[in-house]
Amino acid sequence: MAGRGRRFAARGAPVRWCNLERFLEATTPVVASNCSSKESVNCWRQSDADDPLPFFILGDLWDAFRECSAYGTAVPIVLNGCTDGIVQYYVPNLSAIQLYGRFRRHIGPSRTSARESDSDYCQDTVSEEASDLEHDTSSSTNAFPFQETSESSCSEVSSDDGESHEQLLFEFLETEPPYQREPLADKISSLAKRFPELKTLRSCDLSPTSWISVAWQYY
Template structure:
């Protein structure tokens, strides 16, 4: 059997598997039919708080990815996750529930999070400044279909990699103003809800020498909605997306991927050329997703060498 490639190992090591819960039957009947058109007896979901828990240890120590070098030596390269971008769309019913539960900021957070024109211009550049909630032009709202729902929250990171804090620290800070980042359920999120995680290498074991081929950075895109929960990935290789039993947790493999400083001889060797096709497909999907939502994603532009403004 074909051994797993280093790309397979990276995707497997960085795919979150979130603790799941089950909706009661009366709750299933109340789901938005536009977002959940299939009738199901059992619906699994996760809370955003449980999703972030998957990144708690990774934010502190990094995700260990076993990598086989050209000489046959195996090292474990560690990658630290950083929140690169996130957009959360919810239904108006969920907005009311959040407001009635005492979260007075959530109702208007979607509109309040947008920047003025000057900030939008600045947001399109890799300028080394920290991001605030905001980052795509206000007139884009008129192009978004009602099916997307209400924009509860968005964040786009603009600081340089060395100026960022690990994902868990960033989320904890943002959740102080937007508590829905911890409490919202995946079944109440629009199919347009997504996040991007930037993975930067920190060290490898065994240590003792510099391996330039391990400087690759990754940008993974993940859906946050249960609408895609039962869908399979066509580009799956070597069981990265494994069929699971109910109650084992919800796996969130990336639907899109971008890379920076990638060395093909390390990451896409073997697998009968499928890794090249897979990388091209994942990159194309990420690009299409951003264009469909009319979003300027700063890390994506940087990875692609795109300079704006």
């Protein structure tokens, strides 16, 4: 495996770094952040603080993987502590993703009306997309855009000033073997045709429960 990489002089690399640290440095995406007031975040906000909330757009995150999806990411590897090493190339694949939205119900005199409003929001969010985004059972992958769940199935976390509820917005689980998977940028473009919000959602629109798994394949 090591013999296929391009050789390089490792003397300029930080001596304290191990190969894992070099890999993380080369493959960690860098995405520009923005700031949003709590009013613009609306019911998705995770805090009532007045400070601006930093966020990034998912489309910018996927763009950060575009070049390495096409050409691979160069990772310098040092062998046996030698001063010379090799450069190996890795391509990112999307292994799995779950996106959860989060909204808060405030406890107070208007609790009943707020509950009805949030219920309508939860159901409308699902119904707007679910009717046009049916799962293709013949596909080799599992993608469930806007999981159609009732309000009672939303994950709930209580707090002193209100109740937080989570809604599964999108789920994808790759089932293809690694050597048959599309590069991450290509896979996202394909999934976004059925779920365009993959490129427009903001990180502040999502619950911390959301997660993404990226596999880096050596070639």
